[in-house]
Amino acid sequence: MKHFAGLDVSLDETTVCVVDEAGGIVREARVPSEPEALVAFFRGLGFAMERIGLEACSLAAWLHEGLTAAGLPAVCLETRRAKAAMGAMPNKTDRNDARGIAQIVRTGWFRAVHVKSPACRSWRALLAARRLVLNKMRDLENGVRALLREAGLKLGRPARKEFAARVRELVGADAVLSASVEPLLAIVATMAHELAQLTRRVLAIVRDEPVCRRLMGVPGVGPLTALAFRATVDRPERFRHSRDVGAHLGLTPKRYQSGETDVQGGISRCGDELARTALYEAAHSLLVRSRRWSSLRAWGMQVARRRGMARARVAVARKLACVLHRMWADDAEFRWGKQETASAVPG
Structure with missing residues (x-):
């Protein structure tokens, strides 16, 4: 029989709930929030675990690394979806949270979070x-x-x-x-x-860092932006499309649709704030301080003329995320583009 576990992590102690494949509770306990203590607990159960889930938090990467190093199938859960799944519980306690996470892991209704190197x-x-x-x-x-x-x-x-x-x-x-x-x-x-x-x-x-040096070939991108992007993405292959990076960093618009209502709001601001802010500042530098012509800057200035400079910065930041990811994935250099001359423009 398969077994699943949910961990509600706090600073001192972690509440653990183990369920079987039918959803029945097999074991509950409170264990010190240390990788060694958690590994010893699961090894002492006497049966193999199918999946162990814990919400993304400040201790999650450290605990996840310790559990996976011991051969345990730990997975880090995206916090917003886990919170939505457990929102129906009338009472919020550590015990109920652990039970909810265990059921989420059992049913597979979760989104795994990438644990950085x-x-x-x-x-x-x-x-x-x-x-x-x-x-x-x-x-x-x-x-x-x-x-x-x-x-x-x-x-x-x-x-x-x-x-x-x-x-x-x-x-x-x-x-x-x-x-x-x-x-x-x-x-x-x-x-x-x-x-x-x-x-x-x-x-x-x-x-x-060779990746950072390559990314700094993009106008507006300095050492801080390059390192922030490198540290946030970690592995470019985890994004199937380059445009997904902008959404991952919260640079795409929010949308609310229900019946005849369809509202598109500001950017979602989800994901890593450090990288999002760095890309926004890089976009400002590209649009305002860069003097060399590039197709990226020309496109951004067109957006600024139509929608204003504030929206143009966000649009260019989103485009920068796509460009940086593509350069990294393809091991390519930045393409400045070819500026059209006045004679080449049709009259």
Whole structure:
């Protein structure tokens, strides 16, 4: 008889529910959220497991790697579909969640999530750490601006390197305001140093990563965007069509259709936010800062003239996802295209 298991993972303990192929509960337990403890539990059951499901979470990749290394058939479930399947339960408890996941795994009504390789997970962690430091720097700088505004001082928009000097120039001999601002400036300076260190680590990785170097041949795509895309996709063969990458990253419009109602909204924003933001910024750079002509930029500018620059950035970001995936899958270089001359355009 086949057996299936559902894991409701929390930080300290994981609730486990094992069911047979008819859906009957065979065993329930609470096990420490450690790969070794889970492996020992399943080996102690005395029968082989057909499938072990756990929802995607911060611990999922680590636990999945430990279970599969021990030869157990673990699968990571897409969270939204699992939540929809368990939404009919009147009471949400860890025990009920484990039971629901076990039944989902048994019936096959789930979508498996790709578990990234250790290298891609470490790269993404680096990019996430860098973004966290950058966001906190912005928060502190905005806090300094707010303190100065309360004193009637307007900072303007100085460059980041000139920020501290401009603040001290405005504060002048105001001892009270200086005592409030100087600790914040010291923290900003420390964070700027660490941000530079993290950026250098990104550049060192990209320098030795052939896929990233190839992707940087696309206008607007720099080291951060290339590494974010590389770490998110991991393996290009897991996407059957290049256009699927844009949907995977949440760059395609949402749609609600019911009877005579058919509404198409903004982008879904599902998937990896880090890669989506990087592609959006790359699209902005391509449209605004790039000076060399390319068929991709020409297409984006046509969209901007028809629909506005905001929609054009999203459209170009989606197109960039397709282009980068195709270049990676085909081991190809970026095609700039051929600009039509005035004489070649029909009158």
